[in-house]
Amino acid sequence: RVRHYNWNVEYMIRKPDCLEHVIMGINGEFPGPTIRAEVGDILHIKLTNKLDTEGTVIHWHGIRQIGTPWADGTAAISQCAINPGESFHYRFHVDKAGTYFYHGHYGMQRAAGLYGSLIVTLPKGQNEPFHYDAEFNLLLSDLWHTSSLQQQVGLSSAPMRWIGEPQSLLINGRGQFNCSLAAKYGNTTLLPQCNFKGGEECAPKILHVEPNKTYRIRIASTTSLASLNLAISNHKLIVVEADGNYIHPFSVDDIDIYSGETYSVLLTTDQNPNKNYWLSIGVRGRKPNTPQGLTILNYKTISASVFPTSPPPITPLWNDFNRSKAFTKQIISKMGTPQPPKTSDRRILLLNTQNKLEGFTKWAINNVSLTLPITPYLGSIKYKLNNTFDKTAPPDTFPMDYDIFNSPVNPNTTTGNGVYTFELNEIVDVILQNANQLTGNGSEIHPYHLHGHDFWVLGYGDGKFEPGVDEKKFNLTRAPLRNTAVIFPYGWTALRFKADNPGVWAFHCHIEPHLHMGMGVIFAEGVHKVGTIPTDALTCGLTATLFLNGTHP
């Protein structure tokens, strides 16, 4: 079945956190419309750019785009940005049930609010490997009171102006900046209490439940920066899905969710039905300066306006990384799901560093900070164009004597836009290595997202990856499949995937300002096998020149 959507991307004036902001939305909605489709469906989204002065694209996060790499929605990688007034037709299969989302992938349009939910369900008659009576969907994001344009210019200035922590956290596009729902408990530092009548644009979306039922709560984080922890007072959460893949169910009081990740949790409404309960999200991983995002779990047995009798869950300490690791390491694949090949054909080690370049601050991988080319890679490589990007591949490794525990001895980086090219069907290991930041002591969390594939997470380790030793710790029997995985401070993360999807794919830190500062690499495989790229994806740079010369590439 083909599902048709006609979408206009536009700027709107809205009050997502009760204060007025210019925000990006789709067809008048913020967040954009939720797509619900069934496995096997084809989505056909006609996306029209109604922004007056900038291009746009949309990435379908977690959808592998098998056979349709031009529909991945990455500006300068899979397609040309859509010009103001013009439209692009995204046409692709959704081939795997799960919780996904979509978002802008040009400049910092995700921070500007360009995102929404994408849910793929099993065909009717097929059952999930767990039971639930009904479901909710939570899309989590963070909001700044500075515009994404100001952020982008600040990040690209010398000296760099960092964006700082978000002003508000949003649940389904709603937050409360100048007040707290929980102010009466006095734990939300000086924020006055919110008084909602109910119809306000920023009033929380309440989860109305019946007692003694099981609910599936789909959770996706499209934050620009924040790593979040989500909890629901008094209720256990059973985690069953991660990034569109079933995992071995485990029960927790709260979950950590990094930008680019999705989860499904099951919640049983087995608590006192004469009370309501908090659902909270709070910042972890960076020193927080943002009030919790809150909404209410309302047992329909009572009114939703009855206040919970105790304060919201306390977000675990931001820098309790052992706690974060303990949560992450509980995620293992569901018994019987595909396991990684026992060996790989190629290994690349990627060192992540914060650097300097002529007074600018950059993030680099193996000392190359990514600057995207003018002609999108997919068309460039498919039509073998010259001088469109660096034809020398970036390094597969970094000096093994690099001291990851201290700020760089030589902080200077280079910029580049070369490509890691894989043989089609090659088994690739990527070892992501974290390191100390540019100045002072510290190492930040980075959630890495791979386009076009899921990868197996083989393991996480502290300190520097030791080739020949650390492989022995790889989990080759219950490695979870995901599309996003985090590197912890001063640690490494090992991933394995099969390069089986002809196309050009970004692999990058999902923290939007970090990507903007160069924290990504480009992978390509089997591009000669890519089918006819729609003309609309090629009308910029050198591919456009080919059209002008009358040579359809």
Ligand SMILES: O=C1O[C@H]([C@@H](O)CO)C(O)=C1O
């Ligand atoms: O890229 C970043 O820059 C700042 C800081 O390192 C310098 O201000 C920060 O916290 C980042 O994540």
